[in-house]
Amino acid sequence: MLRRRWLLTTLLLLLPVLARGAPEGDPLEPKLHRHILANGLGLIVVPDEAATAAAVALAIRVGSWDERPGQSGFAHLFEHLMFQGSANAPKGEHMRIIAAAGGDVNAYTTFDHTLYYDVVPPDRLAQALWLEADRLRALALTREALRNQVATVREELRERVENAPYVPAMLRLQELLFSNWANAHPTIGNHTDLEKATLSMAAEFFERHYVPTNMVLVVAGAVEPDRTKQLVERYFGRLEPVIPPERPDTTEPPRSEAVVERMADPHASRPALFMGWQGPPRNHADYHAMALLGAILGGSESSRLYRTLVQEKQLAASVSAGSEGRLAPDPFQVVALLNERELGLARKAVETEVVRVQQELVADEELERVRNSLEAAFVFRTRTAAGRAQLLASLALVYGKPTTFRAELERYRAVTTEDIRRAARTYLTPERMAVVEVVPKEVQ
């Protein structure tokens, strides 16, 4: 019922907000019960007696960055294939069983990881773990299922990209920002490459990436740690220990100048601005400074770009800024949905704010405001078992080991105003920048 804004939020980058439940003690420091199975699978159990659900999050360090040219979209397609049946759970059963329990099951694929999750009543935890383990032990794929999911993903590509305003521009920005194909191509892939998918490719992808040493399992909520550990050992312990795959090469060659392109969009009715810079990877020492810089520039209605572009100059209806959070050169992006104004004015206004933050230290009060928002966002996101499980799994992949929400928040709190200025000077430079200006259809 609440319809506040139709923003470009689906195109935008969110701060890595941490969510936190409400156990006793510091809510940002829940007790983590950690265990590593003999086959290398990492397990984290986060009990919460007040929770009404049990949540399972299985994060695998595989994403579009692992794809080879000609196979774009395969990691995401494979995520779909993981729901097409396993040795003891035929197609559709995993979803049917979880739904019949009143639970939720889904997954997503990003640039550098894929995450599968189940949220169930506590009495169904064993079933959820069994189902997750069964498909890791052996998938049961058919050519028909592959054909069906290729068709499904191609419809998803049409829905999310080709039939949507501005999304092609967002994807084009990545192509302009990055020279390395691993960084530049879209996770959703393209029709040609998707059509080339075969069962043998699926088997090889599964064998290479879906190995216990390449994943972390988090179980949170109304769960008992010792019992959970026993169940995980029972169901996942038989997975073969396999050396994890090598990380792909994501290095970017040096750049000498900004790249600017104007793009006509048949579905857009207003101009839009997409500006990006190559930022540091998620696990780089400068990442947190960049994330806070994004919040200061365009994280909310009190941010600098909102004040300038929306309120003062009235060039835009909305604007946002931030990092995506890749474990590779990471796009730092500014996205603005513009009123009917000249595109160049908006870009100039953004560049002026970038120069300002490079030259002047941000005010202490401004930094404190952003930090407060961030800490609260951590609390909000992790107040459910599902939020906690998914965020802990993602963080474990980032750092290669479990980390608490408090520890992650302290990394943000350690950032100084000097760090922010230095990050702006280092990364928001013209030679690291790419721009896509979107022209609406009636102007073409």
Added chain:
Amino acid sequence: MRRFTLTVLVLLLAAACGSSMEQRRKVRVATGGDPLLLPLDQMPPPGPPSLPAFPTVVTETLDNGLEVVVLPMASSATVSVRVIFPGGESTETPAEYGACTLLAEALRMGTLAHDERELAERIDWLGSSINMGCGADAFQAEAEMVAERTRDTVELLAEMLRVPSFPAAELARGKEQMQTWLAYADSQSEFMAMRRIHHLLYGQDPYGRYAPTADQIRAVDRDAIVAFHARALRPRGAVVVAAGATTPEAFFDIARLYFGPWKDAGAPPRAAPLPTSARPEDGDGETIVRLVDRGGAVQATVAVARRAIPRSHADYVALRVTDEILGGGPSRRLFQDLRERRGLTYGAGSDVDARARGGHVVATAEVGNAKVGEALDALQSEVRRIREEPVPRTELDEATRYLAGALAIRLDDPRQVASLVARQRLLNLPADEWRSWAGRVRAVSVSDVTTMAQRYLPTSHDTIVVVGDAEALHEQLSERAKVVVEVADPTDWD
């Protein structure tokens, strides 16, 4: 190596057997025993069920008529607050269309104590979120806060609701912003489909306006927004719901302090009853597809809809169960057929939109151009099936277990709890609506589902809208129905 060989063998075996095998097979579930001792090819049985209780509800009504409802959840670290003012767009006069939507923006633009920037900075400094919105039946404010910021956030929220300043320059800017957002929304296929569906189902009634048009936004002036605020946002008849890390005593104190001084302006206006049918030509026996042209689109939104019932209707629970079976999620019929079997769409589903004064059922899918006709056939075939064939008992049980269980696992989330109670209050549902929900859902029978399907699910004679490239779609749709091509401009539909 062993694992690779096993995987390949499973693939080859499954390929050799074809697809029919997995469509009939189900997981083998052990009937009992310790999961740690069962064979791995059997799924363990469920454990003893837990039955979380709905949080306790404590209510107080202030002298000015504002009802305050508190649901303490001691284990939470946050508080969720909802403020509901019944009416919303349903009480806009024709000259005011768009005023309610603009009011939601206007309340962020300044108060008698803070200007726009100060409000935004204050909200961020608190780490809270405050959002306002106008819907078909109510104006609503939603606020999220960490426990320690409850008093400060509610103070700010009350200030924004009670004493906005309606600054002229900011309002003018906000109107242009809104027009840009609407242009963006209208450029999306699904949004345009919903606009047209609502217009066809409800005509000139406020429910027929899925969102304001740019013209309506332009026509609204400051006086209209101020007048709407004075008429629609008043304490009597409104409800404040707080769930999470607070106590009744503490929150009632806060509510009295910041909402108590709000002058009682009497009861808010009530919306007129919903006309029984807005479009007499619907349902006259001919299948009509309204093809809203979105030239150049590679995919179309297919939507079929029919008027149904308000939320308070005695049939609602049974209809909700029926709709769940048809298109509630990935395990249900529309998704399984249109996507998992036929590969026509990324997602297909249905929804019961049951509101205060009336409602409808709508089924949708986003489909590539070449398959729109087939998708429409498949969608209608599934509706026909559930109308004509009794659903298997197991399928009904799975749907009711989902609906009962989905509520239970969300009861530790203050946002969900606050939203549930806000909705219950807005729609004048019984006090035990959520406590009795599971039992009422489980009581729905196979014959109830058939009855609801026949009574409320859309048939080929109901409202069908396709938003897509008219040139690419006209022929395949003409083979199935009379096609009326329309422009994607709401001002042209009347």
